Amino acid sequence: MAGHLAAMGFPVNLWNRTATRVEHIKLRGAIELEGVITGEGRVELATADIKEAVEGVDVIMVAIPAMGHREVAIALTDVVRDGQTIVLNPGRTGGALEVRAIFQKKGVTADVTIAEAQTFLYTSRHVEPSSVHVFDIKNEVALAALPAYKTPEVLKRLRIAYPQFIPGNNVLQTGLDNIGAIFHPGVMILNAGRIESTHGDFEYYLEGITPSVAAILEAMDKERVAVAAALGIHAHTAREWLYLTYDSPGRDLYQAVQSTPGYKGITAPAHLNHRYILEDVPMSLVPIASIGEMLGVPVPTIRSVIHLASIIHGRDFWKEGRTVDRLGIKGMSVKEIRLLAVGGEP
Amino acid sequence: MAGHLAAMGFPVNLWNRTATRVEHIKLRGAIELEGVITGEGRVELATADIKEAVEGVDVIMVAIPAMGHREVAIALTDVVRDGQTIVLNPGRTGGALEVRAIFQKKGVTADVTIAEAQTFLYTSRHVEPSSVHVFDIKNEVALAALPAYKTPEVLKRLRIAYPQFIPGNNVLQTGLDNIGAIFHPGVMILNAGRIESTHGDFEYYLEGITPSVAAILEAMDKERVAVAAALGIHAHTAREWLYLTYDSPGRDLYQAVQSTPGYKGITAPAHLNHRYILEDVPMSLVPIASIGEMLGVPVPTIRSVIHLASIIHGRDFWKEGRTVDRLGIKGMSVKEIRLLAVGGEP
Numbered sequence: 001m002a003g004h005l006a007a008m009g010f011p012v013n014l015w016n017r018t019a020t021r022v023e024h025i026k027l028r029g030a031i032e033l034e035g036v037i038t039g040e041g042r043v044e045l046a047t048a049d050i051k052e053a054v055e056g057v058d059v060i061m062v063a064i065p066a067m068g069h070r071e072v073a074i075a076l077t078d079v080v081r082d083g084q085t086i087v088l089n090p091g092r093t094g095g096a097l098e099v100r101a102i103f104q105k106k107g108v109t110a111d112v113t114i115a116e117a118q119t120f121l122y123t124s125r126h127v128e129p130s131s132v133h134v135f136d137i138k139n140e141v142a143l144a145a146l147p148a149y150k151t152p153e154v155l156k157r158l159r160i161a162y163p164q165f166i167p168g169n170n171v172l173q174t175g176l177d178n179i180g181a182i183f184h185p186g187v188m189i190l191n192a193g194r195i196e197s198t199h200g201d202f203e204y205y206l207e208g209i210t211p212s213v214a215a216i217l218e219a220m221d222k223e224r225v226a227v228a229a230a231l232g233i234h235a236h237t238a239r240e241w242l243y244l245t246y247d248s249p250g251r252d253l254y255q256a257v258q259s260t261p262g263y264k265g266i267t268a269p270a271h272l273n274h275r276y277i278l279e280d281v282p283m284s285l286v287p288i289a290s291i292g293e294m295l296g297v298p299v300p301t302i303r304s305v306i307h308l309a310s311i312i313h314g315r316d317f318w319k320e321g322r323t324v325d326r327l328g329i330k331g332m333s334v335k336e337i338r339l340l341a342v343g344g345e346p
Numbered sequence: 347m348a349g350h351l352a353a354m355g356f357p358v359n360l361w362n363r364t365a366t367r368v369e370h371i372k373l374r375g376a377i378e379l380e381g382v383i384t385g386e387g388r389v390e391l392a393t394a395d396i397k398e399a400v401e402g403v404d405v406i407m408v409a410i411p412a413m414g415h416r417e418v419a420i421a422l423t424d425v426v427r428d429g430q431t432i433v434l435n436p437g438r439t440g441g442a443l444e445v446r447a448i449f450q451k452k453g454v455t456a457d458v459t460i461a462e463a464q465t466f467l468y469t470s471r472h473v474e475p476s477s478v479h480v481f482d483i484k485n486e487v488a489l490a491a492l493p494a495y496k497t498p499e500v501l502k503r504l505r506i507a508y509p510q511f512i513p514g515n516n517v518l519q520t521g522l523d524n525i526g527a528i529f530h531p532g533v534m535i536l537n538a539g540r541i542e543s544t545h546g547d548f549e550y551y552l553e554g555i556t557p558s559v560a561a562i563l564e565a566m567d568k569e570r571v572a573v574a575a576a577l578g579i580h581a582h583t584a585r586e587w588l589y590l591t592y593d594s595p596g597r598d599l600y601q602a603v604q605s606t607p608g609y610k611g612i613t614a615p616a617h618l619n620h621r622y623i624l625e626d627v628p629m630s631l632v633p634i635a636s637i638g639e640m641l642g643v644p645v646p647t648i649r650s651v652i653h654l655a656s657i658i659h660g661r662d663f664w665k666e667g668r669t670v671d672r673l674g675i676k677g678m679s680v681k682e683i684r685l686l687a688v689g690g691e692p
Contacts, residue, residue, distance in 0.1 A: 190654075193533070194540035194548075196556035202543070210542035212618050212658040219657045272558050301657060304650035308536075311565045311647060312558040 001063050001089065001122065003031030003132055006041025010161055013045040015053035017071070022046040024129035032131035035124070051079045059085045059157060063120065065275055066092035066283035070326075073102040082111040085154055087143070091116025092283040093175040094327045096146040100344075101328030115145040115154045118174040121164060142168030142177070147344035169233070170341040176228040181284035182221045182238045184276035189308050190216060192272060200268035205257055208268055214254035219301040220285075221253070227292040227299065231334055272312055281309045286321025294324050295334065347409050347435065347468065349377030349478055352387025356507055359391040361399035363417070368392040370475035378477035381470070397425045405431045405503060409466065411621055412438035412629035416672075419448040428457040431500055433489070437462025438629040439521040440673045442492040446690075447674030461491040461500045464520040467510060488514030488523070493690030516687040519581070522574040527630035528567045528584045530622035535654050536562060538618060546616040551609035560600035565647040566631075567599070573638040573645065577680055618658055627655045632667025640670050641680065 006012040014031075016022045025031055026046040033039050047053050054060055054076065062072055069088060076086070088095040096116040103112070123136040141164050145151040148170035158165050168174040187204065188195065190213045194202060202208065209217065221238045228235035242248040242256040250256030257263065269276060285302050292299040310317045324330040329337050329346075336346035352358040360377075362368045371377055372392040379385050393399050400406055400422065408418055415434060422432070434441040442462040449458070469482040487510055491497040494516035504511050514520040533550065534541065536559045540548060548554065555563065567584045574581035588594040588602040596602030603609065615622060631648050638645040656663045670676040675683050675692075682692035 187539070190535065191537075191539035192562075193537035193554045193556050193559045196558055197548070197553040202540075207543040208539045210539050212542055213539045215660070216538075216654055216657050300653050304653045307646050307650045308562055311562050314561070 001061055002043060003033050003041035004037055004122075004134070005061075005161055006031065006043050007033060007037065007039045008041075008161060012041065012043045013047065013053045013057060014043045015047055015050055017048060017050075017075075019048040021129070022048060028130045030130070032128075033134060034127065034131065035134035036136060037134045050075045054079050054081075054084070057084065059087060061087050061089055063089040065279045066090075066095055067279055069095050069098055069283075070102060073099040074106070077103060077106040077108050080108065080110045080112045084110070085113045085115060085145075085157060087154070087158065088114075088116040089121065090119045090141075091171065091175060092279065093178050093181065093287040094171075094322045095175070095283075096144075096171045097175075097327040097329065097340075098322055100146055101326065104328065113145055113150050113154055115143055115151070116171055116174055117165065118142040118168055118177055119180075121162065138164060140164055140166050142166055142174055144168035144171045144174045146171045146341065148342045172228070172231055172233050172337070172341050173235070176224065176231070176233055176235045176288065177241075178224075178284050178288070179238055179241050180276075180280050181224060181288060182217050184280040185285055185305050185309055186217050186220055187213060188269070188272060188274070188276050189305055189312070191268065192312065195268050195270075195272055200270040202268055203264070204266050204268040205260065205263035209254065209257045211254045214252065214257065216301060218253045220305065223292065223297070223299045223302050224288050226297050227288050227295070230292070230295040230297045231337060277309050277313065281306055281317045282321030286318055286323060287327060290321075290323040291327075291329075294330070347407055348389060349379050349387035350383055350468075350480070351407075351507055352377065352389050353379060353383065353385045354387075354507060358387065358389045359393065359399045359403060360389045361393055361396055363394060363396075363421075365394040367475075368394060374476045376476070378474075379480060380473065380477065381480035382482060383480045396421045400425050400427075400430070403430065405433060407433050407435055409435040411625045412436075412441055413625055415441050415444055415629075416448060419445040420452070423449060423452040423454050426454065426456045426458045430456070431459045431461060431491075431503060433500070433504065434460075434462040435467065436465045436487075437517065437521060438625065438633075439524050439527065440517075440633040440668045441521070441629075442490070442517040443521075443673040443675065443686075444668055446492055447672065450674065459491055459496050459500055461489055461497070462517055462520055463511065464488040464514055464523060465526075467508065484510060486510055486512050488512055488520055490514035490517045490520045492517045492687065494688045515579070518574070518577055518579050518683070518687050522570065522577070522579055522581045522634065523587075524570075524630050524634075525584055525587050526622075526626050527570060527634060528563050530626040531631055531655055532563050532566055532651050533559060534615070534618060534620070534622050535651055535658070537614065538658065541614050541616075541618055546614035548614055549610070550612050550614040551603055551606065554614055555600065555603045557600045560598065560603065562647060564599045566651065569638065569643070569645045569648050570634050572643050573634050573641070576638070576641040576643045577683060623655050623659065627652055627663045628667030632664055632669060633673060636667075636669040636671075636673075637675075640676070 002014045030040045030042040096114045124134040143165045145154045191208045225235045239253045239256045248256045248260040289299040289302045340346045348360040376386045376388040442460045470480040489511040491500045537554045571581045585599045585602045594602045594606040635645040635648045686692040
C-alpha cells in the first residue's frame with residue numbers, strides 16, 4: 001500500500017513498530033513493486049517513530065493484522081492531530097469501535113475521524129524486505145467511517161488515490177459482513193488433523209470444505225447473520241457472498257464453494273499457527289459472539305469454534321478478543337449502538 | 347458372542363429385532379467361527395421374537411450399539427423373569443442406569459439383575475450372515491452390576507464362560523472409564539474434512555491424532571476425569587490408559603498415541619456416518635457432560651464436540667442422548683447417586 005501510493009505520486013511516510021522491518025526501505029528510499037503493478041514508490045520517510053510518521057499527514061492508513069489495532073491506537077493517542085483520518089485496512093469486526101473506545105479512555109481530544117475498510121484492497125506478498133509482489137487489486141471495497149455520517153467526507157479524501165472504496169452503511173455493516181470469520185477458523189479446526197499431519201498439503205477450499213465442514217460453516221454463518229439482524233443490519237450469507245463476488249451458484253454453501261474456480265490451487269496453511277485462527281478468532285468470531293450474547297442471540301457454533309481454537313493454542317481467545325467491553329458497547333441497547341455507529345455518540 | 351458361547355457348549359438362543367438378520371442362522375442352525383477361534387456354534391434357537399428368546403434363560407447378553415439399549419429394555423419389560431441377569435456388552439456411559447430407569451418407569455417387578463461390561467470382549471466382524479471372523483479376545487474386561495453389591499454374584503455366573511470378566515467398582519466407574527468417548531468423536535470432528543475428502547484414507551490414530559488434536563482430546567479427557575472425581579470416582583486419563591493397556595509411554599497424549607505400535611495400519615472410517623459419532627456422542631459424551639453440568643463441573647470442550655457433531659448430522663444429539671433425566675438420576679445428590687450405584691436405591 002505504501003509502495004503503490006508512493007508510486008502513484010502521493011507523499012508517503014512508512015512506519016513499522018520494528019526498526020529492522022523498515023531499515024532496508026530507509027536505506028533504499030523506495031519500495032519496488034512487481035505483479036499487476038510494476039515500478040517503484042519512493043517514500044518520503046521510513047521510520048519506527050510513530051510521532052515522526054504521522055506528523056502533518058492527512059490520512060493514516062493502518063495496514064496490519066487486527067490484533068495490532070489496539071497497540072497502534074495506544075501509540076497514536078498522543079500524536080494524532082485535528083483533521084486527521086485513520087483508516088483500518090481492514091477493521092475485521094469492530095476495529096473502528098475498538099480504536100474509538102481506546103481514544104475515549106485515553107482522553108484523546110483531537111478531532112480525528114476513524115474509518116474501516118471491509119477487506120484489504122490488495123492480494124500481495126513481501127518478496128524481499130523492500131519489494132512486494134502484488135497479485136491482485138480488488139475492484140470494490142466497502143468502507144465506513146465512525147460516525148457513519150462522515151463516510152462521504154472520508155471517501156472524498158481517499159478516492160483521489162483509491163476509487164475502489166465505496167460506501168459501507170456503517171461500521172456495524174463492514175464489521176459483520178466479515179466473510180473471513182466464516183471461511184477461516186472453522187475450516188482450520190475441522191481440518192486440524194490434516195493440516196498438522198500433511199503440513200497443509202491439500203486444497204484449502206475445495207478439499208477442506210466438504211459437505212459436513214460446509215454444514216458447520218453454514219451454522220456459524222446463520223449465527224453471524226442473526227447477530228447482524230439483531231442490530232437491524234442485513235448481512236449477506238457466505239453463500240450469497242460467493243455468488244455476488246465470484247458468480248458461484250449453489251443450493252448450499254458446499255456447492256457454491258465447489259463451483260468457485262478461483263479457489264482451485266489454493267492450498268491450506270502449513271500449520272495452525274496462522275492468522276486464520278490467531279486473527280480471525282479473537283478479532284472476528286469473538287466480537288460477533290460477544291455482541292450476540294449481549295443481545296440474546298444464541299451463538300453455540302461460533303462459541304464451540306472459539307473454544308476449540310483456544311484449547312489448540314493454549315490461550316483464552318475470548319479474553320484476548322474484542323468483547324463488547326473492549327468495543328466500548330457493553331450494556332448498550334440496540335438503539336444506543338446504532339446511534340453510536342451513525343452519530344458517534346450512543 | 348452367540349457363536350462362541352455355543353461352540354463352548356452353552357445352550358444359546360440368538361435374537362435380533364430384524365428377522366432377516368437371523369434367517370440364515372436359523373436355516374443353517376449354527377454360526378461359523380474363524381480367526382483366533384475356529385469351529386462352529388450350534389444355537390438352540392435363532393429368532394426375532396424376544397419373548398421366545400429369553401424364556402427360561404439365566405443370562406441375557408445384550409451385544410448391540412448403545413443407541414439400541416433403550417429399545418431392547420422396553421422390549422424386555424414384559425418378558426423378563428425373576429432371577430435373570432441382563433448384561434450390556436458394553437454399557438458405554440450409563441447403560442445399566444438407563445435400563446434400570448426404563449424398568450422402573452414401566453413398573454417391571456421381576457427380580458432382575460442388570461450389569462454392564464466396560465468394553466466388548468471381542469474384536470470381530472461379520473464375514474457372511476452366518477459366519478464371523480474373530481480377530482482378538484481381550485484378556486480382561488471390567489464388569490459391574492447395578493446394584494454393585496451384586497457384582498460378585500453376576501461374575502460367578504458369567505465366569506463359567508468368561509473368566510475374562512473382572513470386577514468393576516460400580517456402573518459409575520465402568521461408565522466413566524469410557525476411553526472411546528475420548529478417542530472417537532473428537533478425532534472424527536477434528537478430521538472431518540479429511541475423512542470426507544479422502545474417504546478415510548489415512549492412519550486414524552497415528553495421523554489423525556496430531557499435537558493439536560491431542561490437545562483437544564486431553565481437554566475433553568480432563569473434563570471426563572473431573573466429572574468422575576465430582577462423583578468420588580477415580581477415572582484413569584486416556585494417557586494413563588494407553589500405558590496400562592499397551593505399555594505406551596509418553597509425556598502427553600500425543601506422544602503416548604504415537605508410541606502405540608498396535609495403532610499402525612488402523613485407517614480412519616470412510617465417512618462421518620459412523621458409530622464413532624452416532625454412538626459415542628449421544629451414549630458417551632452426552633451422559634458425561636450432562637452429569638458434569640448437574641454437578642457444576644465445566645465441560646465446555648465436550649459440549650463443543652457434541653454441538654459440532656449435531657450440526658454435521660443435522661440432529662440434536664443432546665436431546666437424543668443419555669442425559670441425567672434419561673439415566674434416572676436428575677436432581678440427585680452425589681450421595682444419592684453413589685447409594686443408587688451400590689445399593690440400587692438412591
